[in-house]
Amino acid sequence: MTDTESGSAQPAPQKRADARRNQQRLLDAAAAAFITSGVDAPVRDIATKAGVGVGTIYRHFPTRADLIVAVYRHQVEACAEAGPTLLAESSTPHTALARWIDLFVDFLVTKHGLAEALQSDDAAFENLHPYFLDRLVPVCAQLLDTAATAGEIVRDLDAYELLRGVGNLCIGAGNDSRYDARRLVALLIAGLRLR
Amino acid sequence: MTDTESGSAQPAPQKRADARRNQQRLLDAAAAAFITSGVDAPVRDIATKAGVGVGTIYRHFPTRADLIVAVYRHQVEACAEAGPTLLAESSTPHTALARWIDLFVDFLVTKHGLAEALQSDDAAFENLHPYFLDRLVPVCAQLLDTAATAGEIVRDLDAYELLRGVGNLCIGAGNDSRYDARRLVALLIAGLRLR
DNA sequence: GGTTAAGCGGAACCATGTTCCGTATCGTCT
DNA sequence: AGACGATACGGAACATGGTTCCGCTTAACC
Structure with a gap:
């Protein structure tokens, strides 16, 4: 449904494996944090829960x-x-x-x-x-x-x-x-x- | 209407003059700040506008x-x-x-x-x-x-x-x-x- | 194995709220 | 007037949370 992968042509250079893995971890951690602390759970908490640094969260999700x-x-x-x-x-x-x-x-x-x-x-x-x-x-x-x-x-x-x-x-x-x-x-x- | 001064008995020891003056200044400054920046205008801004320190704001209005x-x-x-x-x-x-x-x-x-x-x-x-x-x-x-x-x-x-x-x-x-x-x-x- | 660029971590920085204490001022008593 | 204690003041210091940046790591490819 979304436009990720298997698209029309060249513009999807396939991200690195660790990047994809971290993105998924962040999504899981965020979903959990949102349930317990609401959608403004501290960035640091989410990053810690996902086992990544804060920089990583901003790289994947700028806002x-x-x-x-x-x-x-x-x-x-x-x-x-x-x-x-x-x-x-x-x-x-x-x-x-x-x-x-x-x-x-x-x-x-x-x-x-x-x-x-x-x-x-x-x-x-x-x-x-x-x-x-x-x-x-x-x-x-x-x-x-x-x-x-x-x-x-x-x-x-x-x-x-x-x-x-x-x-x-x-x-x-x-x-x-x-x-x-x-x-x-x-x-x-x-x-x-x-x- | 309110219970300030001219009350029933002793519990109003009359605040110091500078305290009353500062309280009024703070009210004025806050009213102005609320108009321009909303009710969550930074504490420091309000204090500065009123010409007082931040401590004073908390003394008069704890929250x-x-x-x-x-x-x-x-x-x-x-x-x-x-x-x-x-x-x-x-x-x-x-x-x-x-x-x-x-x-x-x-x-x-x-x-x-x-x-x-x-x-x-x-x-x-x-x-x-x-x-x-x-x-x-x-x-x-x-x-x-x-x-x-x-x-x-x-x-x-x-x-x-x-x-x-x-x-x-x-x-x-x-x-x-x-x-x-x-x-x-x-x-x-x-x-x-x-x- | 060597090279390279994507990706990572987290220290450092900024903005804000909040506390605390040394100092200044008021009001009063002599 | 001068002194003195209580009251109030200012702002540095601390806490918290967002955001940026850069040196290091590592996946991917030759």
Whole structure:
């Protein structure tokens, strides 16, 4: 699926074996660290866990966002691909939209601190926006548009704004039993409905 | 209103003049710094702007939250007091609720980074939650309860959750013209309505 | 085995928050 | 006025975490 190896022509000079090995170790260590300490686990910790020096982490993943993207790429892809599927399988476009948003929320609340990072304007996370947005906004837009065309929801909200809103609502879910992000997201989606 | 001076008895030994002067300077400098650099403006910057040493800032405001609270206390009070007033003046409880939430949103989006800080689990901001919540949750609860009793909105959402949700939605407003927190908050409030 | 460039490690540097203590100043008492 | 103790001050020193850089290692190829 990705553009690594077996590509069209020459531009893949095949990295050295130790480089590939270290990259994998870093991904594993980062995934583990993200679970225990959240997505802003100290760089040194991740490097130590992977048994490499800090320099190596920066060589493979220049910014923290690159590392996060690499770790979660599969899941984001899965979420993106679920959009059309749900649209085909659900009884109404609004149902599909609601279910898809559920997937998105699940993804965010299970990754400690990811929602925060996504909204943060910290330079380290800057590349996170483009990646998530490029991949998910079109999917969400299609769901919104289909539902709007079916006359189920209001028209004047674009996918970007909705995704950011949902992402924002997910901030701090998980840390606080009195706050249930899913319920608020559900209210937001309910607010979209035409009455 | 506050419990400073002219109190009941002995426990106010009257601070030294330079201490009071520095405290005021710090408040002014912090207010200015918060506008230009957000609520996490570097401690040293604020101290320099106020013409004092960093030690002085910590003596007067042990945590950043204390400083933020001191700077914005008036406005939080005003917001809290507006609750009953709106309830008395508005045509319906739901209108009062919507207007009050508007005030709250206005407050948050005009203070660069305050919404972020409010939701952050950073230890430095820990005292921010109690203050805001103690002051505003009861007000919001009364608005919610009145509207629910009037049969205008759903019952199963408590004030804490709503305020956190609205606070979350305000994160990053102001930095991004494509994201309009007010619109999403309005949708959320719309989602509360019984239909 | 010899050569070379990709890759590595981690010391060093920078930015920030936080603590601590020697010194300066205030307020008061004589 | 002068002295004295308590209060408050400043900023150096320390802690933490991100980021850079360069001398050394080693995989890959001849």
